Amino acid sequence: MHDLTSTSLAETPESSAPAPSPNHRRRVARALLPGAAIVVLMLWVAGVFRHGVIQGAAQPVPEQSAAGLPTLTITPQTIPAVTEAVGTVQAEQLAAVTSRVVASVVEMRAAAGQRVATGDVLVVLDDRDLHHRVEQAQDAVRGAEATMAQAQSDYKRDKPLFDQQVITPYDFEHTQTNLKTAEANLHRLQQAESEAEVNLSYAVIRTPFAGVVVDKLANVGDLAAPGKPLFTMYEQGRLWLEANVPENLLACIHIGEARTLRIDARGRELRGRVVEIVPSSDPATRTVVVRVHLEDTREIVPGMFGRLLIPSAPEQVLTVPAAAITRAGQLTMVDVVDHDRVERRAVQLGRAIGNRLEVLSGLAAGDTVVLKNVEPSVHGKEAL
Numbered sequence: 001m002h003d004l005t006s007t008s009l010a011e012t013p014e015s016s017a018p019a020p021s022p023n024h025r026r027r028v029a030r031a032l033l034p035g036a037a038i039v040v041l042m043l044w045v046a047g048v049f050r051h052g053v054i055q056g057a058a059q060p061v062p063e064q065s066a067a068g069l070p071t072l073t074i075t076p077q078t079i080p081a082v083t084e085a086v087g088t089v090q091a092e093q094l095a096a097v098t099s100r101v102v103a104s105v106v107e108m109r110a111a112a113g114q115r116v117a118t119g120d121v122l123v124v125l126d127d128r129d130l131h132h133r134v135e136q137a138q139d140a141v142r143g144a145e146a147t148m149a150q151a152q153s154d155y156k157r158d159k160p161l162f163d164q165q166v167i168t169p170y171d172f173e174h175t176q177t178n179l180k181t182a183e184a185n186l187h188r189l190q191q192a193e194s195e196a197e198v199n200l201s202y203a204v205i206r207t208p209f210a211g212v213v214v215d216k217l218a219n220v221g222d223l224a225a226p227g228k229p230l231f232t233m234y235e236q237g238r239l240w241l242e243a244n245v246p247e248n249l250l251a252c253i254h255i256g257e258a259r260t261l262r263i264d265a266r267g268r269e270l271r272g273r274v275v276e277i278v279p280s281s282d283p284a285t286r287t288v289v290v291r292v293h294l295e296d297t298r299e300i301v302p303g304m305f306g307r308l309l310i311p312s313a314p315e316q317v318l319t320v321p322a323a324a325i326t327r328a329g330q331l332t333m334v335d336v337v338d339h340d341r342v343e344r345r346a347v348q349l350g351r352a353i354g355n356r357l358e359v360l361s362g363l364a365a366g367d368t369v370v371l372k373n374v375e376p377s378v379h380g381k382e383a384l
Contacts, residue, residue: 257274
């Protein structure tokens with residue numbers, strides 16, 4: 001009896017637990033669904049559900065033997081160090097052609113880019129008003145000459161009478177004053193006539209020197225006036241490079257010495273001579289303007305970009321032939337021989353030195369590189 005009761009009490013908690021409801025089962029299923037979806041997605045990416053697809057695996061990179069390949073051993077190269085001071089070609093003599101009188105433009109006899117000689121006519125102005133002023137000045141001079149003749153006649157008449165004390169000193173002083181006034185008035189009107197004739201000559205504007213017209217700034221019918229440019233021009237054959245030289249290199253440059261310049265637009269180098277060093281430094285760039293006269297100005301025009309080459313102490317650099325370079329996008333690589341095997345190595349290149357390129361990083365002296373598109377017979381030749 002006692003055993004039966006104990007057994008019934010022990011089984012009571014299990015038999016009394018309620019069965020899971022349908023709502024509880026649905027909540028459990030919803031909680032497990034995202035995890036199951038992630039597992040299925042990972043299996044699909046891994047290719048478990050795709051048949052006939054070759055599974056990815058680490059593939060060994062095939063090694064290439066260096067036997068028979070044209071190679072070159074990298075050695076340091078001594079080159080003259082050159083610092084470039086950039087600048088702009090400017091005209092040594094630049095003129096803005098303006099009018100000295102106010103008048104309308106009648107003719108424009110030059111165009112931009114035209115070569116002109118000294119004294120060539122550039123502009124013709126309306127001179128009718130100037131002609132009238134000359135005529136008025138001439139009439140005034142003729143009137144003054146008549147007054148002068150009358151004053152001289154009075155003086156010649158009164159002088160003997162004054163000497164004989166026939167007329168009073170007051171009357172003779174009056175005669176002398178009239179003569180001096182007539183002389184001064186005639187001189188003043190003669191100067192006005194000369195000024196009017198000079199102004200008339202300003203109606204024709206000529207070139208001040210032989211050169212090239214840069215630009216035409218007026219047209220027929222425009223009103224010319226002092227201070228208003230009609231043309232700009234520069235003297236042919238007189239150009240210089242205004243280069244901005246760093247302060248620390250100023251001691252290397254002296255007035256009168258010859259220098260080498262490079263004009264990028266023409267792709268050539270030319271010689272020049274230092275003619276001016278501006279005694280002032282730009283506080284923003286710490287440079288000083290140096291003007292170098294160009295000895296050869298063929299095909300050179302103001303405004304072109306130029307470089308002043310300033311030699312300094314020689315330096316040793318590593319260079320590699322262009323035939324050893326392989327480019328892939330923005331990567332620059334070379335094939336290097338290591339224990340008779342070829343490995344590809346990324347390098348950083350600098351300036352071009354002849355047909356070679358400066359190596360900034362990626363190679364060291366003594367490394368052997370493989371040359372591309374070169375016959376094996378040139379193995380190891382420095383000519384590359």
